[in-house]
Amino acid sequence: MDTYKINTTPIHHLQISDVPWHRLTTPYGRGAELPQLISNGEYAAIANLIEHQGTLWQVTPWVLLFLLRNIQTRGPERITLNELELYHAVVGALEMVQEQADSQQSVEALTMLLDEKYLWPENNDPEEDELEWEEEEARGYDPVAFWSYYDYSYQLLKQALPNFENMLRHNSEPDINEALSELVQELRKF
Numbered sequence: 001m002d003t004y005k006i007n008t009t010p011i012h013h014l015q016i017s018d019v020p021w022h023r024l025t026t027p028y029g030r031g032a033e034l035p036q037l038i039s040n041g042e043y044a045a046i047a048n049l050i051e052h053q054g055t056l057w058q059v060t061p062w063v064l065l066f067l068l069r070n071i072q073t074r075g076p077e078r079i080t081l082n083e084l085e086l087y088h089a090v091v092g093a094l095e096m097v098q099e100q101a102d103s104q105q106s107v108e109a110l111t112m113l114l115d116e117k118y119l120w121p122e123n124n125d126p127e128e129d130e131l132e133w134e135e136e137e138a139r140g141y142d143p144v145a146f147w148s149y150y151d152y153s154y155q156l157l158k159q160a161l162p163n164f165e166n167m168l169r170h171n172s173e174p175d176i177n178e179a180l181s182e183l184v185q186e187l188r189k190f
Contacts, residue, residue, distance in 0.1 A: 011065065011110055011111060014065070014111070016035050016038065016066050017035070019035075019062050019114070020114065020119060021033075021034050021035060021059065021062075022122075022124060023119040023120045023121070023122065024057075024058040024059045024062065024119070024120070024140070025057055025058045025059065025120060025138075025140065026049040026050070026057050026058075026059050027048075027049065027052035027055070027057060028048070028049065029124075029126070029129070030120065030124050030129075031049060031057075031058070031059040031062075032124070033049075034046065034049060034059055034062075034063060037049075038063065038066055038067065038070075041080070041083070043080065043082035043083040043085070043086045044082050044085075044086075046063060046067075046086055047082075047085060047086040047089050049063075050063050050064075050086070050089075050090065051086075051089040051090055051092075051093050054092065054093045054096045055093065056090065056093050056094075056149045056150055056153055057149065058113070058118070058140050058141075058145075058149060060090065060149050060153050061110060061113070061148075061149055061152040061153045061156060064090065064153055064156045064157065065110070065156055067083070067086075068156055068157070068159075068160045068163070071160065071163050071167075072163055075170075076166055076167035076169075076170035076171050077170070077171055077172075077173075079167050079171065079176060079180070080176075081175055081176060081179055084176065084179040084180060084183060085179070087157065087183055088179070088182070088183060088186075090153055090157065091157065091183065091186045091187065093150070093153075094150060094153065094154050094157075094190070095186070097150055104143075104147040104150075104151070105143075105144055105147065106144065106147055106148040106151040106152065107144060107145065107148045110148075110152045112148075113140075113145060113148055113149075113152075117139075118139065118140040118145050119139070119140065120132065120139055120140065154190065157187060158187060158190055160187075161184065161187045161188070164180060164183055164184050164187065165184055167180055168180040168181060168184055
């Protein structure tokens with residue numbers, strides 16, 4: 001994966017409401033419900049929408065941005081097993097494509113993935129969406145954009161490694177510690 005860091009200047013002040021979730025896709029349609037799922041901490045439901053059978057989706061780096069931003073403000077004891085399973089699912093998808101990293105190219109900044117050319121139409125017509133998926137290259141899934149979902153997801157998780165290490169040092173729940181330890185080990189390999 002690319003070793004450059006995410007340009008945090010444009011995304012530092014980005015709020016969850018600034019992301020056009022209704023114009024980004026998941027394996028099951030649009031991501032309009034994700035802000036509410038994030039707010040409610042419904043990690044199992046979120047995991048199903050950001051990773052499916054080793055594939056990451058348009059919504060994945062955005063979900064990670066807000067979830068990982070949130071863990072910085074919580075105490076280490078407030079991480080749940082469901083949340084850790086979500087991160088493990090993304091790491092698993094990243095491991096499957098890591099050998100391709102040197103030959104792939106990403107957009108220059110995460111916020112570029114919100115350019116109009118990558119976003120799905122405002123209207124959420126299931127029939128039109130189905131036709132879009134039948135195109136050779138669905139909107140937002142050209143090779144550069146698609147790789148960017150993996151690259152920025154990787155970068156966000158890698159930048160969160162110190163937070164996960166801190167949680168591991170300060171959490172006493174055995175199941176949580178085991179999941180944290182595995183996550184930390186996987187992220188250190190990248």
